[in-house]
Amino acid sequence: MAAKKPLFNRQMRRISELDANIQAGLAREEAERAKQAEAEIETVDYTPEQIAALDPALFEPAGFNEEDAERTGYSNYSYWASTFKNFWRNKVARVLIIALIAVLLFAFLQPIFPGQHDPVTINNDPETGIQLMNLAPSSEYWFGTNAIGQDLWARVWAGTRVSVFIGLVVALSDLVVGVIIGMIWGYVRKVDKVMTEIYNVISNVPQTLILILVSYILRPSITTIIISMCMVGWMAMARFIRNQVVIFRDRDFNLASRCLGTSTFRIITKNLLPQMVSVIMLQTALAIPGAIGDEVFLTYIGLGLPTSQASLGNLVEAGRVLMMQKELRYQLIFPAAVVAFITIAFYIIGNAFSDAADPKNHV
Amino acid sequence: MLEYIAKRTLGAVVSLFIVITLIFLLLRMMPMEGYFGAEYDKLSEETRASMLAEKGLDKPVLTQLVEFYKNLLKGDLGKSWIFRPNYPIAKILEKKIPYSLKIGLISMAVSLLVGIPLGAMMARFKGKLGDKIGTAFIAIVEALPTAVLMLFVQLYFSSWFNLSLLFDKDNPSTWILPILSISLLSICTYAMWMRRYMIDNINMDYVKLARAKGVRGGRIMFLHVFKNAFVPMAQFLPGSVLSTIIGSIYVEHLYSIPGTGGLLIDVIQRQDNTMVQTLVLLYAAIGIIGMFLGDLLMALLDPRISFVKKGDDR
Numbered sequence: 001m002a003a004k005k006p007l008f009n010r011q012m013r014r015i016s017e018l019d020a021n022i023q024a025g026l027a028r029e030e031a032e033r034a035k036q037a038e039a040e041i042e043t044v045d046y047t048p049e050q051i052a053a054l055d056p057a058l059f060e061p062a063g064f065n066e067e068d069a070e071r072t073g074y075s076n077y078s079y080w081a082s083t084f085k086n087f088w089r090n091k092v093a094r095v096l097i098i099a100l101i102a103v104l105l106f107a108f109l110q111p112i113f114p115g116q117h118d119p120v121t122i123n124n125d126p127e128t129g130i131q132l133m134n135l136a137p138s139s140e141y142w143f144g145t146n147a148i149g150q151d152l153w154a155r156v157w158a159g160t161r162v163s164v165f166i167g168l169v170v171a172l173s174d175l176v177v178g179v180i181i182g183m184i185w186g187y188v189r190k191v192d193k194v195m196t197e198i199y200n201v202i203s204n205v206p207q208t209l210i211l212i213l214v215s216y217i218l219r220p221s222i223t224t225i226i227i228s229m230c231m232v233g234w235m236a237m238a239r240f241i242r243n244q245v246v247i248f249r250d251r252d253f254n255l256a257s258r259c260l261g262t263s264t265f266r267i268i269t270k271n272l273l274p275q276m277v278s279v280i281m282l283q284t285a286l287a288i289p290g291a292i293g294d295e296v297f298l299t300y301i302g303l304g305l306p307t308s309q310a311s312l313g314n315l316v317e318a319g320r321v322l323m324m325q326k327e328l329r330y331q332l333i334f335p336a337a338v339v340a341f342i343t344i345a346f347y348i349i350g351n352a353f354s355d356a357a358d359p360k361n362h363v
Numbered sequence: 364m365l366e367y368i369a370k371r372t373l374g375a376v377v378s379l380f381i382v383i384t385l386i387f388l389l390l391r392m393m394p395m396e397g398y399f400g401a402e403y404d405k406l407s408e409e410t411r412a413s414m415l416a417e418k419g420l421d422k423p424v425l426t427q428l429v430e431f432y433k434n435l436l437k438g439d440l441g442k443s444w445i446f447r448p449n450y451p452i453a454k455i456l457e458k459k460i461p462y463s464l465k466i467g468l469i470s471m472a473v474s475l476l477v478g479i480p481l482g483a484m485m486a487r488f489k490g491k492l493g494d495k496i497g498t499a500f501i502a503i504v505e506a507l508p509t510a511v512l513m514l515f516v517q518l519y520f521s522s523w524f525n526l527s528l529l530f531d532k533d534n535p536s537t538w539i540l541p542i543l544s545i546s547l548l549s550i551c552t553y554a555m556w557m558r559r560y561m562i563d564n565i566n567m568d569y570v571k572l573a574r575a576k577g578v579r580g581g582r583i584m585f586l587h588v589f590k591n592a593f594v595p596m597a598q599f600l601p602g603s604v605l606s607t608i609i610g611s612i613y614v615e616h617l618y619s620i621p622g623t624g625g626l627l628i629d630v631i632q633r634q635d636n637t638m639v640q641t642l643v644l645l646y647a648a649i650g651i652i653g654m655f656l657g658d659l660l661m662a663l664l665d666p667r668i669s670f671v672k673k674g675d676d677r
Contacts, residue, residue, distance in 0.1 A: 200378045201385060204647035208628045209389055209639070289506070296508045301612070301628050316508060323514060336511045343506040 079274070079359070086356035093352035100345040103338075107160040117141070117151035119158035119310050124149065134328055143334045146318060155310040156334055162305075163292045163312040164342070166226055171287035173230040178237025179280065183268055185238060186245025195242075199235060207232050211303050220306055225298065229291055237283050244276050278357035285350025289343035296339065312339050375651045382647045383640065387431060390636045391424050397634035398445070418444055418636075431640070445635040452641045456623070460608055462532070463615070463622035467607025470542045474549035479596075481550065482557025486592075487584050489562060497558075501551045509548070513613045516544045530618040541618045545611050549603075553596070560592035567591075594665045601660060602653025609646055 088094055110116060117123065123132045123145060131149035135141055143152035185195040211228040218224045248254065249272075257267050292312055298304045299313035300320075307314055312335055319332025399406060399414065406414075415421050419430065434441060440452045447455055485497045504512065520540055521528050527537045564570065565588060573583045610624030627646070630638040 197374070197378060197381075200651065201381050204378075204382045204643070204650055205385060205389070206627055206631065206643065206646075208631045209386070212631060213389060213392060293508055296510055300510050301625070302632070316511060320510060320514060323518065332511070332514075336508065339511070340507050343508070344502060347502055347506050 077362075079362075082362045083353075083357045086362060087353050090352045090356070093349050096345045097349050100342070100349065103341065104160075104164060107157045107164065110154070110157040117154045119150065119154040120308070121151075122149045123151060134331075136327065137330060144330055146331060147322070152315075152331060152334060155315060156338055158310040159312045159315045159335060160338055160342075162222065162310065163295055163339075164288070166222060166229070166295060166311075167288035167291040169226050170229045170233055170291040171284050173226075174233040174237050174287050175280070175284045177230070177234040178283075179241055179273075181234065182238035182241025183245060183272070186242040187249060187264070187268060187272075192242075199239060202232075203235060208301070208303065211298065220303075222305065222309070225295065225305060229294060233287065233291070237280075237287075240279065240283060241276065244279065245272055248272055248275055278354040281357055282350045282354035285346050285353065289346045292339060292342065371655055375648075375655065378651060379644070379647055383644055384428065386640060386643045387428055388424065390634075390639060391420075391427070393634050393636075395420075435644075440641045441637040443635055443638050445633045446630050446638050452638055455638075456641075456645075459621060459623045459626065462620055463610030463624060464607055466538065466541055466545065466614075466620065466622065467610065468604070469538070470545035471549065471603060471607060473542060474546040474553055477546070478550040478553030479557050479593075482554035483561060483584070483589055483592075485554065485558045486561035486565065486588075487581075489558075489565075494558075497554065501555050504547060504551045505555075510613055512547075513544050513617055516540065516547065517617050528618070530620045537618075541614045541620060544614045544617075556596060557592060560595055561588050564588045564591050591665075594661055597660045597664050598657040601656035602650070605649040605653045605656075608649060 123141075124130065125132055132141075132145050133147055133149050135145040135149075137144040137152075141151050141153060143156060146152055146155065181195075185191060207228070210231055211224075214224055214228045214231070218227070254267060254271055257271055262271075295304060295311060295313035296316050297313075299311075299317040304313045304317070305311050307318070315335035316332065316339060319329075319335055322328040323332050395415070398418070398420070399411065412421070419427055422430075431441075442449050443452050443455060481497060485494045488494050507515075517528060517540060520526065520543065524539075526540055527534070529537065530541060531537045561584075570583055570588060573587060574580075608623060610620075610622045610626070612625035612628065614620070615622045615624030627639070627642045630642065
């Protein structure tokens with residue numbers, strides 16, 4: 001005990017110091033308030049003549065206006081408006097979202113710009129008729145040409161279009177399917193055990209196997225890739241939503257809602273979903289670069305889109321093969337840079353948006 | 364507790380049974396041509412039929428399934444069909460797993476030793492320069508396509524530090540790059556989650572109380588916050604340790620390590636059904652056991668977590 005005494009004393013001293021600080025602060029505030037009150041009294045000092053000259057309307061009772069009375073209870077707080085305002089305050093995210101929109105817009109508008117090459121045409125030398133293979137970046141071919149003489153600049157943008165399209169469709173499907181299944185999974189107690197077992201089973205079936213079977217039934221194409229990604233992708237979202245629903249399901253406000261006879265649908269859409277906006281947005285934002293990364297991976301193991309189809313996965317893979325030759329490295333760097341930019345942009349924007357969507361951060 | 368363990372084990376066995384049956388049936392839906400590889404066109408109809416009969420593929424699916432389970436219960440994993448024709452699968456795995464396991468375990472140790480303190484430091488100095496640099500580093504590593512990131516590591520680190528591009532099991536210096544590549548990713552994962560959990564804990568009442576009592580900041584961080592933040596991390600640890608058996612496909616391809624990375628994808632593509640079944644059985648078992656051990660470890664570290672009681676209040 002003796003050894004602890006000094007510590008205790010120190011703490012007591014610290015507490016009394018804090019106390020003194022607070023007392024001093026209160027005294028200061030009191031003094032200021034007194035000063036202000038004095039100043040106010042000084043300004044309202046009229047002589048009887050002045051009072052007689054005042055407008056008699058000022059002495060009429062104000063009456064009770066129900067509309068005005070209600071106005072005090074009204075707050076112009078809007079959830080989405082403050083989310084966007086908060087999001088816009090983040091400088092990095094602001095710059096990135098403008099850049100991202102510009103890049104995506106450009107990718108989709110690129111074919112209608114003048115003087116663009118076709119992404120599939122093999123360019124031949126007009127004099128000799130030989131393919132213009134592996135040309136380094138120049139004023140004619142901004143990103144150079146690839147191993148069979150196609151314009152890499154056009155291919156990179158065509159690939160971006162394809163990959164972003166895949167990413168958007170997959171993210172949207174993950175969002176819709178994942179949220180609906182996750183809600184049911186979490187909210188309905190009876191299905192919880194069954195769904196958990198189903199989840200364990202599906203998550204242990206290798207995605208490659210599903211992909212091979214899907215591409216055996218359909219031919220390898222954008223649709224095949226989208227279908228197989230959608231078949232697996234919703235699970236992460238569903239599990240996430242399920243965990244969140246289990247946390248919020250039995251909170252008091254839901255119990256109260258249920259007692260008041262709120263329908264299950266309304267409880268789910270009005271009580272539960274708004275709690276999860278931030279995590280749902282984050283998951284969806286990450287699903288887009290996730291799908292692009294998956295596409296790169298599928299191409300790496302040889303299950304991607306046909307090589308004639310320009311996509312970021314195909315371009316990265318084609319560049320990866322040539323990477324050991326230093327002068328051809330540009331064929332990897334350009335598509336990889338686009339992938340990296342899109343991924344980082346979505347990652348940071350998603351995080352910033354999910355921070356902004358959390359009402360705790362709203363003023 | 365014993366009852367809980369028994370229930371979990373039973374559930375795991377049922378899950379495994381369904382997974383394996385499902386895989387077995389899915390594999391029987393694969394195209395027949397796949398079993399012959401590139402020689403499909405050259406073979407006559409009779410040869411094809413006899414090759415299928417040799418693998419038992421001509422019998423009805425149910426008979427095949429029953430036979431498969433009979434062998435499995437005897438502990439016989441069967442022989443590989445195509446990957447290494449007629450070679451016992453157990454022996455193939457026996458040779459491959461140690462490589463992946465060694466590299467995986469070393470990189471896991473490295474990433475735990477670096478990632479956890481990194482995350483803790485980032486949480487301690489939240490919003491300061493170190494936190495910002497760490498966040499940027501994590502964002503970049505997580506954002507770059509893994510294939511490209513690993514390639515850059517292989518290409519540039521090997522030329523900067525004059526290390527070999529390929530793996531050699533007798534030369535320890537060739538182990539550095541594969542281990543670095545794997546750890547780089549998991550360091551970021553560990554640091555990210557550690558930071559998240561610690562920051563969540565910093566806002567808790569017990570931290571406020573400790574601060575009001577006058578406990579020093581560093582002491583609160585490492586004696587109280589760290590311990591509490593580590594509990595959810597512990598859930599993943601056993602699973603991660605076991606998963607090192609699965610190996611890393613990119614790293615093992617790039618450095619030509621004869622491990623298990625990408626083995627599953629390889630045998631699926633070549634339709635080596637017996638290998639696929641064995642590997643899926645193994646990996647699914649690892650996944651389920653990992654989750655189970657994770658729950659147990661969590662309950663061990665945090666006395667407030669009890670799985671026995673959980674059944675009542677749900």
